[in-house]
Amino acid sequence: MNFFEEQARARRNSTRLVVLFALAVLGIVVMVDLLVLVMVGPRPGALLAAALGTVAVIGLGSLFRIASLRSGGEPVALQLGGVPVPEDTRDPHLRRLRNVVEEMSIASGVPVPKIYVLEQEAGINAFAAGYSASDAVVAVTRGALERLNRDELQGVVAHEFSHVLNGDMRLNIRLMGVLFGILMIGIIGRKILLHGRGFRNSATLAVIGAALAAMAVGSLGMFFGRMIKAGVSRSREMLADASAVQFTRQTAGIAGALKKIGGLDAGSRLAHREDAEEVSHMLFGEGAGLSGLFATHPPLIKRIQALDPGFRAEQLSRLQMKWRSLPPDGLQEDVALGLVAPGEALPGVDRALSITPPMVAAQVAQPRDEDYERAHALVSAISDALHDVATHREAAMPLVLALLLDARSDVRERQHSEIVARLGVSVATEAAHLRETYLLTLHPMLRLPLAAMAFPVLRRRPRPELGTFLDTVHAVIHADNRVSLFEYCLGRLLEVQLREALDPGRHIQFGRRKPGNVKSEFATLLAVVAQAGNPDDAAQAQRAYLAGMQRVLPRDHVPYAPPAAGVQALDAVWEPLDALDPLAKQVMVEAITAAISHDGQVSVAESELLRTICGVLHCPLPPTLEQSPRGGGLGQGRSDRGALAGRR
Incomplete structure (x- = not known):
């Protein structure tokens, strides 16, 4: 799976969805006009009114549903009866789930999503919902928690993370909103039939007739809706299974989860059938019992055999x-x-990594087994006490601020004053305490994982508090009138992710720009990166800049000109560069990597810089860049992977 190609494919599928929706609307309008033609005859005015009314009902229904989903994936989880998983849970099932999701988030380079459990669902199922990784929700059923072992749960979560990373999640939530419109007429018919019983006899027949006609039209809408969901979703599920294997580097986990779906009576069915119908295209397994042309997932035995070719149907009967x-x-x-x-152990702070631009571009949103192992090692390297701080409601803000406190005492005093002025003495004191207690000896590779762990807690704060917090982060960063690249990127990453989480439907779009349209922005970004990596060697910085430009704009001559504003010049480049076509973003990642690694080596600090830039531009990278030989990982093998269940 190539992240950039999958993003481009998702954008094409969005266009395909619009076309299919238009055809469905046309079919419904034709059916309504045929009914009007039968009832009142060939009256152009009546036919036009019926057509316009039908389009209006469908359009308003879709707009209403899209608006209700604008806040991201959380409404979907709540609609299905989801219960949030607390950060400090001690329930062994929930603790294991949170550990798996946190590790997968760190391994894939995306923020930790909100985690929900569908407590009333005995079947084995899961889904990811949202517009972007910043507002994503991952939900699993209680049946999945109780019946799956850790490898199997990891496989299911990896399957859902593939939907987060490759753009399917965004397409799926839009599909929910769009399809609601073509179901509206049938819903209206059912409501009329339900509430029309009180009419007098002369009116009852007319009401029932209108309701039945609306339900007939609604059945056509249901037909089109199911066909669209099946057409958009079915092939993506096989790819998501394959991606989960690529993430975890073993087939036993996800294959075992599928076998348990087939072998247990509850299967993957959801008890809430109407809700399951609406979200069927988002689920890990078939949740609404649809089959044949309407099935949103390939046959279960076919999915199992793709992972375990020797498996036979009679073996499933024995498991049952x-x-x-x-x-x-x-x-x-x-x-x-x-x-x-x-x-x-984590690599030494001064250790140099050997990477190439194609290697890094290939790693974007494609965590491998060794990445998951390294993420596990990163989480394991964070003490229980520090993990609890990152996930505690009152401590998350001071912890993030503590990550930004300067090594110089005079600057820290100014930063302390800025925090006190906005958030109070207690927050400033706690930030200083956390720095002295935990962060002075913290490995630099643990800073971003810590921020990622704090993210779910931060985004649950009220909107005014988040605004004040972001203002405080800005003030702390600028307290010495100098902004390091790490300070800038961490602050920017926080702002992007938190603001997207507050209003996800507004910020996330598929880009269409080409590199030639953003030459000056590329020049600014690469000049800042080159200068930051070589602050005392202008000639070396220029060579780094040219190495990056050669990757992205080989035929253009854009002179090296370090911006006077330094790192803050990047404020003008994020939006244009984030609007690049997905395949152009691949070239962009290679260009940034070429600039950072122009001398053939990358320090741990530079690798973290690359990850933060890619995070701001929605190209998530795994926690470490250097790839081990296949099968290497951390040298631990499958049997000792991933069990944090007894750690906390």
């Missing part, structure tokens, strides 16, 4: 008989498998 008397218990299976957390 076995689990009917003794259903599987996920936590007990974890113990039996002997999963142990890896203990790989």
